[in-house]
Amino acid sequence: MTDVYGNSALTIVAAHARDGTEGLFCNRPPLGTKAPIINCSWGPNSQPEPYCLVDHRLWINSVENCHLSSRAWTVQERFLSTKRLYFTEHQVFYRCATHEVCESFPAGETPSQLIENMALQSVKSSLEPREKWVRAAEVYSRACLTKDTDKIVAIAGIAENLHAALGDEYLVGLWRGNLVHELLWRSSSNGGDQSRPDPCLALTWSWMAVKGVAVDINSTICSSGCNHHINIIHASVDLVDPSRPTGDIHQRSGILQIRGSLKQVYWSPRKYSDGDWRKYQITFEGEQKGALITTNPDDLEDALRDRRIFLLPVLSTEEGQSIECLVLTPVIEQARIYERVGHYTMSSDNGGDWYLFRQRKKGNDSVPWWGSWLGYSDWERIPKADLCII
Incomplete structure (x- = not known):
């Protein structure tokens, strides 16, 4: 094409x-x-x-x-x-x-x-090539396909056109050189059919794994001053034709290996408005912290009703005003294999960001001088570990 x-x-x-x-x-x-x-x-x-x-x-x-x-x-x-x-x-x-x-x-x-x-x-x-891609991908995400299996190939021509200009590796809708930022895409159903394609060819960490949504790629989120909380260890997909790097892949064949801190949380959704904004009451091992989730569940309420939920902090502003997270659920928890089910924005207004990086204390761990006064002395920092998202 x-x-x-x-x-x-x-x-x-x-x-x-x-x-x-x-x-x-x-x-x-x-x-x-x-x-x-x-x-x-x-x-x-x-x-x-x-x-x-x-x-x-x-x-x-x-x-x-x-x-x-x-x-x-x-x-x-x-x-x-x-x-x-x-x-x-x-x-x-x-x-x-x-x-x-x-x-x-x-x-x-x-x-x-x-x-x-x-x-x-x-x-x-x-427009810069990366911005051209973001514009095209966001328009494409709102369009309809007769066959869900065409999701990847129907935009392959645009990706191929920009591949040389970007000089980057294409990973089913995302680009390796900007992967940490682009993983934070958000989806909004706007009343549409928000679900996974059937069959779902793409990996859950790609926006191509959802249908019936308008996608905000967020390629420039926190572009001016931000802190990374994950390291990309490995990312790859299994191409049907290796000579066509922007082409189709074998169904759900690929992996994203990340090093980061996972925090298990519990929440109950409450309708916040008539739009796509929803408010969730977050519980961090007994500590309740309210937060706002904005237009970004992939298939959130249905997918998470009976599943364990983890937050993976990805980026935060240098001022610490907000933290961008991925919402994951385990596929094989013992092997630390997860799938993405949403994106979460957490405000640091009420100290929720502090609990996000800590767990109930299991050993000696130093806390700030004000920690005991606020009840933080029973908490320790969560160590980073390797995990896979498929």
């Missing part, structure tokens, strides 16, 4: 078509593309002046939110093609690296608000 769309002189897109049975053209009002002009005065003493009425969401509604945008396979053609002609329900749009025009504004003098916040501004050359 990289060669097909990347080398095309022009990609013609049936943006309004719901499926392959519908073509480029549809019935539309002949004057529907002309923006209306009205004369309007803004005060009793002002003279009427002509104003053009513009739908400020024209591009978003016609192109970004068209039927085409809901199909995952088409993300590659939108991203890789340098010139695209969109046939939408009401008019034709054209886009290349430097211009966005349509029948309503054929000279390209489109008001800036028509093209702001476009999800696929990743085609602009000013």
